[in-house]
Amino acid sequence: MITVFERPRSLKPVSSHFCPGCHHGTVHRLVARALDRLELQQQTIGIASVGCSVLLYEYFDIDVVESPHGRAPAVATGVKRVHPDSIVFTYQGDGDLAAIGTAEIIHAANRGENITVIFVNNTTYGMTGGQMAPTSLGGQVTTTTPYGRDLEKDGNPIRMAEMMALLDGTHFSARVAVDAPKRVAQAGRVIQKAFEMQKNGAGFTFVEVLAACPTNWGLSALDANERISQEMMPCFPLGTFKDLSASQG
Amino acid sequence: MNKRLFVKGNEAVCIGAIAAGCRYYFGYPITPQNEIPEYMSRELPGLGGTFLQAESEVAAINMVLGASAAGARVMTSSSGPGISLKAEGLSYMAGSELPAVIVNMMRCGPGLGGIDASQADYFQAVKGGGHGGYHMIVLAPDSIQELYDLAMVAFDLADQYRMPAMILGDAMIGQMKEALIPHDYKPLGELPNKDWCVTGKRGREKGNTVKSLYLADGALEAHNWRLHGRYQDLKDQQVRCETIGIEDAELILTAFGSTARIAKTAVSMARQAGLKVGLIRPITLFPFPEQIFRQATERCNRVLCVELNNGQMVEDVRLSVDRQADVRFYGRPGGTGSLPTPEELFEQLQKHYKD
Ligand SMILES: Cc1ncc(C[n+]2csc(CCOP(=O)(O)OP(=O)(O)O)c2C)c(N)n1
Secondary structure, eight states: OOOOOOOOTTBOSOOOOOOTTOSHHHHHHHHHHHHHHTTOGGGEEEEEOSSGGGGHHHHBSSEEEEOOTTOHHHHHHHHHHHOTTSEEEEEEEHHIIIIITHHHHHHHHHHTOSOEEEEEEOSEETTTTSEEOTTOOTTOOBTTBTTOOOHHHHOOOOOHHHHHHTSTTEEEEEEEEOSSHHHHHHHHHHHHHHHHHHHTTOOEEEEEEEOOOHHHHTOOHHHHHHHIIIIIHHHSOOEEEEEHHHHTO | OOOOEEEEHHHHHHHHHHHTTOOEEEEOOOTTOTHHHHHHHHHTGGGTOEEEEOSSHHHHHHHHHHHHHTTOOEEEEEOHHHHHHHHHHHHHHHHTTOOEEEEEEEEEOSTTOEEEEOOTTHHHHHTOSSSSSOOOEEEOOOSHHHHHHHHHHHHHHHHHHTSEEEEEEEHHHHHOEEEEOOOOOOOSSOOOOOTTSOSOOTTOSSOOEEOOOOOSTTHHHHHHHHHHHHHHHHHHHOOOEEEESOSSOSEEEEOOHHHHHHHHHHHHHHHHTTOOEEEEEESEEESOOHHHHHHHTTTOOEEEEEESSSSSHHHHHHHHHTTSSEEEEEEOOSOGGGOOOHHHHHHHHHHHHHO
16 A cells, blocks of 8 residues: 555644644644655754744644744744754734834844744734734734724735845745645745754744635635635745855855 | 952853853843853853843843753843743743753833842732733842852752742942852752653654643643642752841841842941841842741831832732731832942831830
8 A cells, every 4th residue: 555645644643623724733743754865854843932823832732832823933042042953933913023022023034044934924913803903914804903904094914925035144045825725835835944944043934825824814714715815826936035055065 | 268259240140150161141231231141152162051031031041942952051131121031931931840040130110210229120020020920030149159158059049949049139239349169069869850851852752742731620720720739849858048147136137139139238337326126138039038027026026128119019018027017118210329238227127115
């Protein structure tokens, strides 16, 4: 018998608490598979953030530290400085990384911390019930923008992958999406590359993943996938904004 | 014999911390404790350690959280406004059972206040400071030597009880220079194995998790009772206190930290004048020396509490004596400019001795 599909070893054999159609589970899988393929499970430390992804340790079969809302890059810095030969990654939502934790992410990147950041952008605060995020689109109705996000009043959607690319300490910054099988496969390759660069001691690596929150968007899983390509991608273009691995040969 | 040093308080605490094996420091500048990050930035790299100037106190305490979770002896330091920013991280560390040493060289507040010595962060230190109902170990040195000694004690207690320990000094003691006689570091007792820390599994069967979130029914209550039990153990086993002449005292003066230095002079002035005055100087502010106050006031029914604030420790003194003594207060909340003189305290002692 040939096995063509199995649970990554870096994930525990448990069922998840995520809502139907939520992409956190998909992104968990991609991260776990990258760790498996690079044989990093035994040396990886995950940093869980606050938000829907806080229960990282329930799913990943690795060492995990929980961090306060937005502070995962600082916690990761402390861990990595003590164990420089470990692989350290943060896993953060858009509220976590692009609102309350903006200072921590920018400075961790700017220091060139040799960590990998997985940034799940679902344009809303999932766990607290669908409030506006810094990444919410213009006109997007959320529980705190009941008339739609007003760019004049509420500000503009923030493009983190592009911003990260501007910082000298960043070695890799890309945006991927997980709304369709071929893009899931592509996202998996990009995430694996980010971990591989960390393994090689490159520096700060950042992967933004466009993901769905069907529950808070009030859409079916399929329509939520549709929204990613139709509405999110025009504002958040996919691509690699910085890759120093090429220049390093 | 170790060589006598003539150093600032802010340096003494670093020398003690490094002797105790602290190799990681994360902080952010604020007066009057800047000699601490400056000293650590000079010394740690040569010892194979890490000094990192964080982008904020918020980031600094979370770097401390990470380094502690990774098993290191780690320290940070700040003063009032910065400690306020660290409160969230401290609460998470308390919840996650993480040891670390935090130095607060108190300055005057509230708000930006001033950079003078003050003791107005007593509540913030001993009552938790952050959310959720927790305690830290709080140590209050009154000399440069003691800053050095207690830095070692703080690391050991933090590890033994798996919680943050704060060294509560102030601008006066941080900036003052005094002789220090270094001694070798000897652990207080057997230190627990940090088998809970994150290292990457490295062959371990189960991954280690450092967390403060307890969702299952009853789990958080059990966790909070466990933490509470540790606070009880501290009260039973780790109270530190200096007393002078309380056996025959008619009036007990109590003060902590730099104020206690002035209080000691005032007490000896009172004794010379024939007044039976004693001194209780809590060294651990948490655990508070409740028993010592209680026992002392079984025969002496008057206590005068002196602080550089409007009255904070006095509340713990009152709780400790539980109405069995008359507890009075004298405070100077204006910073170093309003520091009481020994003569001023002596006058207070005369006044409270009589009426
Ligand atoms: C200091 C602090 N502020 C607010 C919260 C409440 N909170 C929990 S999760 C969250 C939003 C998380 O949103 P995001 O990071 O986008 O992740 P998602 O849940 O969408 O995956 C907020 C505001 C908190 N836990 N701590």
